[in-house]
Amino acid sequence: MKRDMDLIREILIKLEEDENPNDWISIEIENKDPVEVSYHVKLLSEAGMLEGKDLGIDQYFCWKARSLNIKAMNY
Template structure:
């Protein structure tokens, strides 16, 4: 299964918006998304340290549910929350031929600084 960058962002936004107890699970109902694909991406986000997830898989199949965002997850989401920054981040990753979450975070930071400079005239280090 391939890493779906848009699904990564959707999951992070959904977990952040959830009012569930962060010690429990957040059930994700993402329109048009396959449950197995969502579970796979929750597992990847957990492995990357962006969320705390839990493996509830059985012999019936893969099932991962998110509990909460980690600090690193909040940082990543804050970096790519802006639609323009996200568009540039994805385009940059595709142009470079990379898709790793770590690279997306670094690209998001770089494009975020670029957008801030364009909008506010401020250059960040």
């Protein structure tokens, strides 16, 4: 799967807008496949940009996110 920088930006914005950063959320982006969004959450987690968790079972690919990693974003 190819990295989509616009999708990454949308995911980060969704997390920034989240009012409860302690809850794990499934990020849904209009017109995007949930597996593609989940893959990008995984990439962001591995890069240290957010806190991510693999909740997938066997062949089901599902990464959820919570809270941005502010230190990684140079604020």
